[in-house]
Amino acid sequence: MNNGDLEGGGDEAFHAKGGRKYSPVRPHDRAVLEMSSMDPGSSSSDSHSSIRKIKVGTQGKLDSEGREGSVPDNDGVNGLHREHKLELFGFDSLVNILGLKSMTAEQIPAPSSPRDSEDVSITNGHPKPSDVKMGTMMGVFVPCLQSILGIIYYIRFSWIIGMGGIGESLLLVSFCGLCTFLTGISLSAIATNGAMKGGGPYYLIGRALGPEVGVSIGLCFFLGNAVAGALDHHKAGVTGLSLESFKDNWSSDYQNTNSAGIPDAEGKVHWNFNALVGLFFPAVTGIMAGSNRSASLKDTQRSIPIGTLAATLATTGLYLVSVFLFGAVATRDKLLTDRLLTATIAWPFPAIIHIGIILSTLGAALQSLTGAPRLLAAIANDDILPVLNYFKVGDGSEPNIATLFTSIICMGCVIIGNLDLITPTVTMFFLLCYTGVNLSCFLLDLLDAPSWRPRWKFHHWSLSLLGASLCIVIMFLISWSFTVVSLALASLIYYYVSIKGKAGDWGDGFKSAYFQLALRSLRSLGANQVHPKNWYPIPLIFCRPWGKLPENVPCHPKLADFANCMKKKGRGMSIFVNILDGDYHERAEDAKAACKQLDTYINYKNCEGVAEIVVAPNMTEGFRGIVQTMGLGNLKPNIVVMRYPEIWRRENLKEIPARFVGIINDCIVANKAVVIVKGLDEWPNEYQRQYGTIDLYWIVRDGGLMLLLSQLLLTKESFESCKIQVFCIAEEDSDAEGLKVDVKKFLYDLRMQAEVIVITIKSWDVQTEGGSQQDESLEAFTAAQQRVAGYLAEIKAAAEKEGTPLMADGKPVVVNEQQAEKFLYTTLKLNSTILRYSRMAAVVLVSLPPPPVSHPAYCYMEYMDLLVENVPRLLMVRGYRRDVVTLFT
DSSP: OOHHHHHSOTTOOEEOTTSOEEOOOOTTOHHHHHHHTSOOOOOSTTTTOOOOOOOOOOOOOBOTTOOBTOSOOOOSHHHHHHHTTTTTTTOHHHHHHHTHHHHTTOOOOOOOOOOTTOOOOOBTTBOOOOOOOBOHIIIIIHHHHHHHSOHHHHHTHHHHHHHHHHHHHHHHHHHHHHHHHHHHHHHHHHHTSSOOOSSTHHHHHHHHHOHHHHHHHHHHHHHHHHHHTTTOOOOTTBOOSOHHHHHHTTSOOOOEEOTTSOBOTTOSEEOOHHHHHHHHGGGTOOTTHHHHTGGGBSOHHHHHHHHHHHHHHHHHHHHHHHHHHHHHHBOHHHHHHOTTHHHHTOSSOTHHHHHHHHHHHHHHHHHHHHHHHHHHHHHHHTTSOGGGGGGOOOTTOOOHHHHHHHHHHHHHHHHHOOHHHHHHHHHHHHHHHHHHHHHHHHHHHHHOOTTOOOSOOOOOHHHHHHHHHHHHHHHHHHOHHHHHHHHHHHHHHHHHHHHHSOOOOOOOHHHHHHHHHHHHHHHHHOSSOOOGGGOOOOEEEESOSSOOSOTTOOSOTTHHHHHHHTSBTTBSOEEEEEEEESOHHHHHHHHHHHHHHHHHHHHHTTOOEEEEEEEESSHHHHHHHHHHHSSOGGGSOOEEEEEOOTTTTTTTOTTHHHHHHHHHHHHHHTTOEEEEEEOGGGOOOTTSOOOSEEEEEEOSOOTTHHHHHHHHHHTSTTTTTOEEEEEEEEOTTSOHHHHHHHHHHHHHHTTOOOEEEEEEGGGGOTTTOOSHHHHHHHHHHHHHHHHHHHHHHHHHHHHHHHTOOOEETTEEOOOOHHHHHHHHHHHHHHHHHHHHHOTTOSEEEEEOOOOOTTSOHHHHHHHHHHHHTTOSSEEEEEOOSSOSOOSOO
């Protein structure tokens, strides 16, 4: 197909082999428009190219057998119906685009593992040119082989055999080889569980254990690769293949050596098996060389497992054979003193080994010096740590700055020149990376999330756990001090990333673990009531029940501060809810935006909670749905918190009384506690310290909720200097002193310190008690009497006029002036008592009376207004049918 087929096709249709004719993509198809508007993101050589518009012609007509021209051209309804068969599903154009190449019978190679955010554009009908990709042999096997077979094999391996003997050397090789082989299995499983970008093990660990763990281990692995680049810079005693030499060299002979490794009885370096592990282990590292080049592979999901495991098995087999060979061809003294024994016994001449050493070490060094910068660039490109922005590179570009930085580190290690000091350092960093890979596979395999579907089937969580355990054991065998230092470095990087790094959600395994743990915990809690010892307040914060906040303010600024006061040391969860009036289909996007805004507010206030937005026809229906369905099992909210509507009369909001009463009644029916905050504007934040008392007017049994809330307030810095006073209301003829003793004993058993004050009914008599607070209360009482009387007269007149029963808020009511006056007088007495004893209190808590069944909502609002009159900061609390405190351990 040439360019003209797409750009200049005119009205001709696409033809396939055999003369079949297929419909082209139309220029105004929905999918074309959507694709052309997509942000192409970053690309390599085509970063400035845009998706070229495709010129297409009219659709050809086919009969039922696919022959051209047998179906008449019909632009009517039937024709349109045939053109848009999948219009109901909304992706007919997408089908055409995705099937464009196959319909023209072009051969398209199977897609390799695509990278996230990779540009896909249609240019002149041909695929976008891409860089040459490598296969399994050159892309994974050879790089791994070059990285594994480094300088240690040629100049240290025979020395290790001489020191540890053939037997322990076989154990050493098998031990280290098993560790890397198990790590290779874990790597294969993770690498075949989806598309893989550049970054190798960092990408795998980060996506499995989270960005903090990924960056911390990734940077340590980068240092290991950078330092590893520094590793990779006559016949007396040779017996030939000798059974005698084999027997002599079978057992170990650990000796003291000088700093050059030459046996010396007075040497300061003592060797044992653990030290040999640290010296030899870098000779089995390098299994990540293929995964480090994942961005350059044709098929990562095939090449990485086969190439990595093949290289691991091949080198381990080579080492095992070499143990037998070196142990049988030379004396122990020759093994310990001839650093280039491999060249000494080489055939036909030693220069072959010299050349091999140069090529192998250069290859291993170059693998490290090319892999490490790409690893560092991959970490930088994820934009987690701003300090690494200097090492960012575009797709397809070489990480020049990262290469320079790596070279500086490598040259510094070369200047040190002590192989025995460098190798343990390299080993620790590599082992940290291998531990991370194994733990990643262990976690993903154990959780077995639906997205965990690796193509590599030969894996099990027990193998990954064994691999991680071997890595940790090897770290401590080598040197506990190096292990502590490396773990401390990784921990510091982790802490730095968690503090300074940008948050990123990569769908890591920890999130899946948290999810499954939450599900199991929820099931273990069951549906039974939680014991009072395990009871936690889960407040449902009703953000805008009265709808008088500005549109851009999702919640009252102090409501989150109050929600934090209901938690002990910040433990607990709050649910912030808001209700949008309207139709859900019309306001779904508004709800999403409001939820995001509310969530931002919660995070800004440092409150542990979640935001929920509900769309409902009205506020009442929305709240009823929330109070019935919000939460799961025993994690449902148990306290409804809202602001008292102080503005309802001033703003003449006549709908507020019915809504207020409806919310309280809904909470009573749903068995939810209620806390109504009056004076929220003056509620202190965490930096405003309060003095004085926290006064409780304990009138009805509420399961101890009011007492518990007062204790929670004392745990906050703003209220920790306050003391609690409990006011108990007693009948005139009751034993006040006995009641006081009983309450003190009850509080003592609850481990609560408070002063108890008993008030009798007689002391409430406003006719006998004087003072300014009485005058204020009486004035408010008189005004309330007049408003209630006027309201009752109004609804009575309306009922007589219409000939209907007494109605209020669409419901029948039975009330008269005497009943309303009795309730007003009761709240008057309580208000005057609060003003008398608690005028200077930091906060007052009082029992919330339930709305009388037969009274209008307007009257109840008048009762509540009189109760809170002139009290600056007050909490009205109503418990529910259960205890939240207990006397027993």
